[in-house]
Amino acid sequence: MSKAQPPPPALTQRYSGVPDRLAAIAQAAKDKLYSNKNVPESVPRRHDVRLPPDTTRDAFDKAITALRKDLGVEHVVLNDKPLVDGWYLEHPNTHDAFHVVDQEDLVCSAMAYPATTAEVQTIVRWANTYAIPIYPISMGRNVGYGGTAPRVPGSVVIDLGKRMNRILNIDGENASCVVEPGVSYFALYEEIQRRSLPLWIDCPDLGGGSVLGNAVDRGVGYTPMGDHFANHCGMEIVLPNGELLRTGMGALPGKDGADNPTWQSFQPAYGPYSDGIFSQSNFGIVCQMGFWLMRETGHQAYMITFPRDEDFPQIVEAIRPLAQNRILGNIPQLRHVAQELNVTGLPKSHWYAGTAPIPRDVIRKHASQLPCGDCSWVFYGTQYGDITSIKSQLDIIQDAFSKIEGAKFFLPKDLPDDHYIHSRALVCSGVPVLRELDWLNWVPNCAHLFFSPITPTRAADAQIVHDINVRLHKKYSFDLFPTLCVAGREMHYITNILYDRSNDDEKRRAAALMRELIATCAKEGYGEYRTHILFADQVAGTYNWNNNALMRFNETIKDALDPNGILAPGRNGIWPKKYRGKGWQILGDEVEKAIGGGTISPKL
Template identity: 65%
Template sequence: MTDISSLLVQPPPSWPEKYSGIPARLADIGNQTREKIYAGRSLPRVAPRKQGEELPVLPPDITRERFNEAVAELRKEIGEANVELNDKPLVDGWYMEHPNTHDAFHILEQDDTVSSATIYPGSTEEVQTTVRWANKYLIPIYPISMGRNLGYGGAAPRIRGAMVLDLGKRMNKVLKIDPDNCSCLVEPGVSYFALYEAVQATGYPLWIDTPDLGGGSVLGNAVDRGVGYTPYGDHFGCHCGMEVVLPTGEVVRTGMGALPGKDGEDNPCWQSFQYGYGPYNDGIFTQSNFGIVTKMGFWLMPATEHTSYLITFRDEDQYPQIMQTIRPLAINKVLGNVPQLRHVIQELAVTGKPKSHFYDGEGPIPREVIRKWAKDMPCGDCSWVFYGTVYGPDDFRKGQLDIIRREFGKIEGSRLMLPEKLPQDHYLHSRVSVCSGVPVLRELDWLNWLPNGAHLFFAPIAPTSGEDVKKLFELCRKRHEEYGIDLFPTLCVASRESHVIVNLVYDRSSPASKKAAYDCLRAMISDAAAGGYGEYRTHILFADQVANTYNWGGGALMKLNETLKDALDPNGILAPGRNGIWPERYRGKGYEIFPGDQRTSSLPPHINA
């Protein structure tokens, strides 16, 4: 076991001293979280690179002489310190001190999806310079905002040896907060922590919307179509206007931003109306590799009164009835926000205690063991826990809660609890914060479930119907039992669909644990597609498989995406392979990874050999 005392000499990075740091209000929690994560770690903090391998790893088809020439030129253009070679030992770190050199939650070898260098542009103009440079040298670049998309590949490039374009380090300003329009304009390096603190500093009665963890990029999460939990929980749906650098170096502004403002100012409607005039292009810059978003506008929610609650459900097989109850309430906006239905195993995991505290046997923790421990927790002996929040004046919230209590009360054994009836360390209090736009760190605690905890997400979309959710849940249960993995299902419920988020936790020090998670996820993607269900988001190494399931009309959608890619990025330099979209230069040359592929590296077999 690594001596954690040597790792914790310096406190975690703090905001605003570091753009990606933890605000003072969470400093103690950050220290405690890091200590718990390192206490369960047996991997060395610093991993040496492969013996005899010349560093940095090169992009495909680039000689070292050409690479060195290219690096020297870019350093001259944007500054020596702003191009950093990836030639040092690899450090996985943790959420608040993550790498931008590789996937911290590596599912294959740690140095599989490793970069050759990291580029730190300081402005849209320097992004343009970098893109034109990449076209000159045909070096693939992978833009990240902050690289905290952990569980989906983090900061890693899809092609080994590509360069990471880290937008967050030097482009991290909140450019505008408009209290009357209830909107803001941000750069890629603005985290939810930073935006929240910036709004609080103004004194304006405004809320942001945050996902479960507050350290990620506001812009990056929206571009990846992530979700939060207030009525503004659709992050891309609540964006308004983009500035985008195209793969050939030109800059465009979308929506009303395409109309010049008076005397060179921004158009005053840029953050007011999403569509502008003509075709709506914003969507093609989400979950794609068609451009680099350098500025993005968002709508902010006026502060309002709110009440959070949880409802427990007694029996494992009640979830179809629960979903049938949820559906009309969600469609009629009675639920108020984006609520969650979580399996009770997560009540154990969010305590931050390891699985071994609850069960020291082999295989998945048995259902009866979960219920035994839950019995002594505030939730009691139950199978499902529903977390929700209602918003508005007292009378309005009371009316909503009355309807919610009445409808869910029809499910035998259900119980509704309010925050004041639960101890302060219960997870509901964290949901109170998140559901009122206050970013937190609590969601990291379940990483302690296994030593060297890491995770992948299986994230299909289902209608909010009991029948559909049952099909997905049963296929997940079957595959988790087959591969010996604990099942952590959560449903994030919107009006007419549910994001079915299944968290596969694995020990990244164990090849067997990693392989089980890898194979289980591949199997579930195939199973879901066979039933007509597809993921809304996935890890970089599973993108080809997921994109290939969207194959109606003989793959018409991918043909369209490839046409756009080749037109916008003729040299194929921008994030090849991201979300399964490959430019002509790489397409069909062995980079794609599909089910049944037994390779142990993301590189094509002929290159890896």
Template identity: 70%
Template sequence: MTGNTTAPVPSLDEVYNGAPRRLAKEADAARARLLGNKTLPNSQPRQRAGVRLPPDTTAEVFDEAIRTLKQKLGAENVVVNDAPLVDGWYLESPNTHDAFHIADQEELVSSAAVYPGSTEDVQEIMRWANKYAIPVYPISLGRNVGYGGAAPRVPGSVVIDLGRRMHKVLNVDGENASCVVEPGVTYFKLYEEIQARGLPLWIDCPDLGGGSVLGNAIDRGVGYTPYGDHFAAHCGMEVVLPSGELLRTGMGAMPGPGGSDNPTWQSFQHAFGPAVDGIFSQSNFGVVTKMGFHLMPAANHQSYAFTFPEDDDFARIIDIIRPLAQQGVLGNIPQLRSVIQELNVTGQPKSSFHRGAAPMTREEIRAAARKLPLGECSWVFYGTQYGPPDAVAAQLALIKAAFAAIPGARLFLPQDVPETHYLHSRALVCGGVPVLRELDWLNWVPNGAHLFFSPIAPTRGRDARAVHDIIRALHAKYGFDLFPTLCVAGREIHYIANIIYDRADPDAKRRAVALMREMIAACAERGFGEYRTHLLFADQVANTYNWNDGALMKFNETIKDALDPNGVLAPGRNGIWPKKFRGKGWELGKDDVDLSRIGPKL
């Protein structure tokens, strides 16, 4: 990443992680808006001299280890992290630190990055890490925005940047509606590959299309078509274990004819015996270098939005959604969003709607929404139906009749709103087309960065209201606008609160950390736990899953110590610490609001 802010955004034809040519103008405009709303310099001299060394590693040992690694993989594939740090932006994100740093920019930094070109290279790196007792932290692309990006949990770790050289779509099987990808394959790249082959297949993508297909599934991310559970849609993995040994899961554990890949590997998810795939999601038990996915056959579809006028409609909306979802009437994983998100997804800064730093009042939100295409309302439901036109029309009629029980509910189709409205972006995403639109809400504040708080609740109005009330009150306490998005299924809700802060403002960062800490604790007291979190909050979240004296964590630690006795693979990721680090001051809890230093206190 060069930090060049004037040249066109690199295309997929030029770099593996670039923007597709169909989005070239949109990518340039999105970058211009983001960087135009920035007060931080592109880069600045680092305050700490020299490389941030791995823990318990001398400069002499580190230098020797790096020389050895360069000999094994080539000097051009091992880069020491000693240059000024550049936050960049979404499509040119760093692999040196978290671009959305909630701690000090220089705190969660790597000592070096290594770029493997094959599974065999990853095996070599793991053997190297064990020999020198240097922790390594694998990333696919480092675009896990809102959850820690490319930052290693242990400062000074060596980042294994899998995406830089391992970004091939290894297979797309049109008959089997499946594919096999390496870690660097983005949703953009997989989509363009399928289009180039003229196959009537869809990928399921999250809100932004530049992330890793493999990496998002490993972190159990979600999308919005019927294939929206990304990990559930995976089929077959190739995994390098911490020792450097190689494992294939599912039917891939059986060799194919003549030593080829098993022809059933992408057809059936399991093998014989225990299903082990799950232990490699949200863990640090192995490095996934290949992954298969089921793809969705292309389908006729209709996207739409409903608006609801009152804040107090919230619980009733949830109770209406539940039977529609359970009965299969709803075609996808819909979103229920607060109307304030109609404001921030315009890409306009908060200052366009409000003076000062305090949260917008309800009256201000109503007044601003009144001028937008959906008009004054409190909640917006975005959904999509799939199937033949007659079936879609019948489903939509049932949904409209159900929501009619809420006075003032209104239906909008894409043709009812301007082409620039967010509903058109939802229609693309829910039709398997990856986009960039969700970047626009980062312009809400200067130097926009964000954290996600993502608890799970049952799909019941009273439970959704309980979570919402906790989160709303704490946002008000700490002075943040509340941006809730609820992904509502038949039995559970992903409630995703997006804390947008100015990463140049130390007070905003401190308040954001305090808000996260208190939301985690308050929701856990009611039995609502996060499904995914930022790496600096993983210890606290993991410790809320403490039934039977923490039996789940004890089980995870047993697996970790058996597979990784030297504790070199991503220590601390998702709150799982190896014996070497455990209980030695690396863990962070609910009282750790000051993140100026990560690690044991001297």
């Protein structure tokens, strides 16, 4: 593959582009990723447009003609062109760029591009009229969890980002904002900088995703406001019948038709707090969302290394009181040293000639030549405040971790300019970056799955989950890259399963690993907080206390709000009555069987 790639889109040219300050970094990342591909950009499609379930081509064409009349011909596009996986900044909205099953399996029939909330309402009413399932996306960068692929093949994807990408308000006094789905972390950050406001955003590891979309899927960042959904305030939602709803204080009309002035100041308002049912669900389409921003403050990033794998439980025990007492300033990360190799952007072949997981002694040998030194665990944190308070916090933290023999403390100034700590320092001070793309150079044509269970911040629990991961990654022959994102009383134990998307054997093993991780951890009482769409039914089925009371509750809400079952059926394992009991659930080894020519169509 050629190493010289066309420039990535700029933020000034495209809502999903990269800001000028990162143009050279984005170009280098793109060139590196494409140099590691050995498959063509696309292959001829074997099938024409994938029709929605129970829909003839004549009925579909009639429906599309009607939708084009409402939105404009150019804003409703059939998915009949070659499927191109692209990369992070130029990703598809037709399928999952990191496809586990066949590239043509989880595809939409068409893409619709609304420009306003009113047009979203029009699409929803159209879907009810023609009984065609719709699947809304914000920007489609939910990579590792299914990307833009609809759970029901043949659905019409509603791409909200392309034409609904306005920052509707930034309130410097209230430290809040209101955004549409197509506003990326890059775009929000750059606008705040342009206005010279002393405000921070909170962003995840990569900055190109949707602020709204990430929060609705309960993603996390790394400042003290890292729980994105917890720091939202106010939503405007199109319900599955096309009706418009505002939650929280937005339900109270403002003076003379204006928005309520407290809509971005107080979350619950009066009565039941309904916002939560619109996160990780298919109960409505969020078209506007308010967020709290952080006041600019002093900050200090740092890194602590620990020499032995068996230090893990002692590290967790040291973390817990620091987190619960709110000494730790942000949502820090505990990573295994294997990731210090991975995040350099160098391929696995640079470090190890074999195809099996890299042996521990090889990791140790190479780590000893890196700035982290010969260690096993690396803790990345950031403290906030003035110089005096930060020093006091760091003294407490260093004292706590110094009880682990061999622990070493580093500040950014102690490490080379290209070390990963400098990227973390930016992210932890609200500056969106692209460094995490370097993960994807590990294997050719690299894609990944996230396994993301929750464990208490307690050594006994964390060790169980970690041991399961160690054992099963070895069983299925994958390198283990664990990252623990630490909150006060829980940790997101996030494992990145990296595979070659052109290699069916690797994809089958990755799917089997994922399935066994879910089942084994759930048996011990640890469930995922978020998962890939192919495993949503399995994960939803693990939350089965009291004869599946939670799912029965979700289905009751779904059927009440969406009696025709048109909105994202199957998303997060929630199926409407129309699809229930008709073979749409994906369970057992069906994913593995579908790889390499099978199908995940419903089992009739």
